[in-house]
Amino acid sequence: MNRMKLLLAGLLALVLFPAAALAQALPDLGGKTVVVVTENAYFPLQFVDPASGKPVGWEYDAMEELSKRLNFKVEYQNTSWDAMIQAVSDKQYDMGMTGITIKDDRKEKVDFSDPYMRSEIFMLVRDDESRFAEPKAFAADEKLLVGAQAGTSPFYVAVYNVLDGNEQNPRVKLFETFAASVAALQAGDVDLVLTDSAGGKALVATSGGKLKLVGDPLQAEDFGYIFAKGSDLVAPINAGIAALKADGTFDKITQKWFVDYKPAK
Structure with missing residues (x-):
């Protein structure tokens, strides 16, 4: 050969x-x-x-x-x-x-x-949400609350990309787990949860039409x-x-x- x-x-x-x-x-x-x-x-x-x-x-x-x-x-x-x-x-x-x-x-x-894995942070809301579809509108309505797990990327994005940069902002409601924040969203105790794109799509697909993602990605991140x-x-x-x-x-x-x-x- x-x-x-x-x-x-x-x-x-x-x-x-x-x-x-x-x-x-x-x-x-x-x-x-x-x-x-x-x-x-x-x-x-x-x-x-x-x-x-x-x-x-x-x-x-x-x-x-x-x-x-x-x-x-x-x-x-x-x-x-x-x-x-x-x-x-x-x-x-x-x-x-x-x-x-x-x-x-x-x-x-x-x-x-x-x-x-690369993911993007999106806004997860209830399916009937019509008050906001982007961060500026959410921040402008002081009655709206966001749920997050302290110390996570969604927490910091909520504080710095959505609200005013104050980590003690009372509009950020803390939960021990991500799952608990999603449960609070579904129960109406908070109005927004931030999630990575892959997890958010899975949550929407398994929610029975109760959840949706809105707006453009707020941040990209690598795991x-x-x-x-x-x-x-x-x-x-x-x-x-x-x-x-x-x-x-x-x-x-x-x-x-x-x-x-x-x-x-």
């Missing part, structure tokens, strides 16, 4: 077997146990399935795929959002996952993986896993993220949880 035929054969192999070639290049973590902390309160990234009582969601499926490709075992732990970044920084856990936006101030405490500073897990996880993006696995998981999933009633 001449050099040209060898070159063509090699190129053909890469075209026909890209996933296999990529998988062979991934790091092998040797079956080590990785302790991953989450909150189970950010539908549909991670939440407790009402039918089975088990934690499920996009991030669980993604982590399962990462563990298979990189050869590690996952041990899940739970903590609240407000304690998570510090706990990972203190090495109480190896990784954190709960739709954590990659931000420079957070990088002072933890290392981030490469982004595994990443977090690690203690200097963790040797960052590079392998980044390699796994790249592989799962390249072979369409992340797209399939997104289809499952953001489009096809219908929670039990």
Whole structure:
């Protein structure tokens, strides 16, 4: 076989077997146990399935795929959002996952993986809402309230992109979880909740016509896993993220949880 035929054969192999070639290049973590902390309160990234009582969601499926490709075992732990970044920084856990936006101030405490998902922040309202459809109109009506989880990106967008920049503004009603803020919206206790685009679309699709997204995106953000500073897990996880993006696995998981999933009633 001449050099040209060898070159063509090699190129053909890469075209026909890209996933296999990529998988062979991934790091092998040797079956080590990785302790991953989450909150189970950010539908549909991670939440407790009402039918089975088990934690499920996009991030669980993604982590399962990462563990298979990189050869590690996952041990899940739970903590609240407000304690998570510090706990990972203190090495109480190896990784954190709960739709954590990659931000420079957070990088002072933890290392981030490469982004595994890009999302945009939208306004989520009840389906019969007609008083506002953009931030300026919401801010102008002092009777309107926004629900948020303290310390999250939607909280800061509500404070700085929608209202007056005062983090103590009484129009921002705080809830322990994102799910609680959505429940308050549906009950009429608040008038607006900010949500990422993927989660918002899933909430609208499963609300039975009771919720809708309005207006243009207020902010774009990238989600990443977090690690203690200097963790040797960052590079392998980044390699796994790249592989799962390249072979369409992340797209399939997104289809499952953001489009096809219908929670039990």
